[in-house]
Every structure is written in C-alpha cells, then in structure tokens.
Amino acid sequence: MDIKKHIPNAITLLNLASGLLALIAIFNGFFDEAFIFVSLGIFFDFWDGFLARKFNVAGPLGLQLDSLADMVTSGVVPGLLMFKLFDNIQKDDTSIYYLTEEYFYMGFVPYLGFLITIASCYRLANFNIDTRQTESFIGLPTPANAILIMSIPMIQYFSSWTWLTELLSNPYYLLFITLVSSYLLNANIPLFSLKVKSFSWQTSKLQLSFLGFSLVLLLVLGFVAIPIIIFSYIGLSLVLHSKK
Numbered sequence: 001m002d003i004k005k006h007i008p009n010a011i012t013l014l015n016l017a018s019g020l021l022a023l024i025a026i027f028n029g030f031f032d033e034a035f036i037f038v039s040l041g042i043f044f045d046f047w048d049g050f051l052a053r054k055f056n057v058a059g060p061l062g063l064q065l066d067s068l069a070d071m072v073t074s075g076v077v078p079g080l081l082m083f084k085l086f087d088n089i090q091k092d093d094t095s096i097y098y099l100t101e102e103y104f105y106m107g108f109v110p111y112l113g114f115l116i117t118i119a120s121c122y123r124l125a126n127f128n129i130d131t132r133q134t135e136s137f138i139g140l141p142t143p144a145n146a147i148l149i150m151s152i153p154m155i156q157y158f159s160s161w162t163w164l165t166e167l168l169s170n171p172y173y174l175l176f177i178t179l180v181s182s183y184l185l186n187a188n189i190p191l192f193s194l195k196v197k198s199f200s201w202q203t204s205k206l207q208l209s210f211l212g213f214s215l216v217l218l219l220v221l222g223f224v225a226i227p228i229i230i231f232s233y234i235g236l237s238l239v240l241h242s243k244k
Contacts, residue, residue: 019073075120082113
C-alpha cells in the first residue's frame with residue numbers, strides 16, 4: 001500500500017479535528033484556545049495541499065475533504081465566534097448598547113454572525129467549480145477570513161490600545177465587520193495565492209516576501225497586525241493585478 005497518498009488526507013482530517021476543538025473552546029468561552037486551534041487548522045490546511053502536490057497524489061477526494069474541513073474550521077468556527085461576541089454583549093448588564101431581548105428588534109442580531117458561515121459555504125462551493133482559481137484566488141480565502149475574525153477577541157484581550165478594544169466591543173462595528181467579511185469572501189477581487197508551491201526563491205518570491213513581511217508585523221504589533229496583514233494582502237493583490 002502506498003502510504004504517501006494517504007498522508008495529505010490525514011493532515012486534512014487534522015484540520016477538521018482542529019476546527020471541532022475550536023468549536024468546543026468557543027462554547028466554553030475560551031476564545032484564546034479557539035484562536036490557537038484555528039491557527040493550527042490553517043497550518044494543516046497549508047501542508048495538506050503542499051504535500052499532495054509534492055507527492056503528486058492530488059485528487060478529487062482530497063479536494064472534497066479539504067473543502068469540508070475548511071467549512072468547519074474556517075466557516076462554522078468564525079461564524080459561531082461572531083455569534084458569541086454579539087451574545088456576550090447582549091447578556092452584559094453594564095452594556096451601553098441596546099442589544100438586549102427587551103428590544104425585540106435587536107434580539108436577532110447575534111444570529112447575523114452566521115452570515116460569515118453562509119458566505120464561507122458559498123465561497124468554498126464556488127471555489128471547487130471555478131476554473132479561474134487554480135493558480136490564484138477570486139475573493140478572500142476562507143482561512144484568511146477565519147483568522148481575521150478570530151483575531152477580534154485576541155485584540156480585545158491583549159491590545160494596549162484602549163480605543164481599539166472599545167471599538168471592537170461595539171456591536172455595530174462588529175456587524176460592519178461581519179458584512180464586510182461576508183462580502184470579501186465572494187467579491188470578484190483577484191488575489192494572489194499564498195500557498196508556497198516550493199521553497200525556491202525564484203518560484204515563490206512573492207509568497208515568501210509577503211510571509212516575511214507578515215512575520216515582522218506580528219513580532220512588532222502582535223495580534224493587531226492580523227487585520228493589517230489581511231488588508232495589505234488585498235491591497236497588494238489589487239496593485240499587482242492592475243499592472244497586468
């Protein structure tokens with residue numbers, strides 16, 4: 001039996017397992033653990049594709065497994081997190097926002113967080129049938145969007161910028177993030193692929209340069225760097241596309 005062809009799929013299942021653990025962490029209120037598990041899932045998501053190409057064992061089963069695992073780790077998890085962020089504000093008696101069940105028209109607001117899950121599902125299904133996305137992306141990839149959403153409570157907890165933590169505790173701003181996130185997932189925006197096909201500078205200099213830039217930002221700014229990295233990625237992609 002050729003063990004190599006099963007390794008990428010096994011790693012994909014580790015991505016799925018990471019997503020399930022993230023769900024449990026969110027239900028228990030451990031958003032920091034959920035962030036770690038999603039980050040781990042994205043790590044596995046990178047390596048399953050890399051090894052599938054390296055071993056020349058990419059196939060339709062791996063493609064479907066990858067999408068199903070991403071649906072949990074990068075679709076259901078960020079949607080549930082946004083729901084819980086809204087829900088926590090709703091249950092906070094000291095909140096200055098009228099996001100309580102007494103205001104019947106606001107009681108449904110937490111459920112709007114699942115727009116992220118719905119948009120992620122549509123994006124993943126469309127990705128599998130869109131022949132334009134073999135070498136690049138159209139719209140923000142679900143892992144990038146997931147880490148953007150998962151960074152919100154991390155910034156709230158660890159950022160020393162009071163104005164930023166207060167902003168991210170505002171339900172109307174969270175709703176804005178939800179809508180922008182859902183739009184970016186399916187927007188007709190060409191983005192270069194972040195997946196490194198090889199660690200050769202000649203073939204992956206764009207990806208490696210951007211990863212180096214991201215690492216420096218993370219070291220300097222911590223979790224605040226994550227949204228900056230995501231929107232820099234979008235901006236750089238638009239600049240590169242305009243020059244073609």
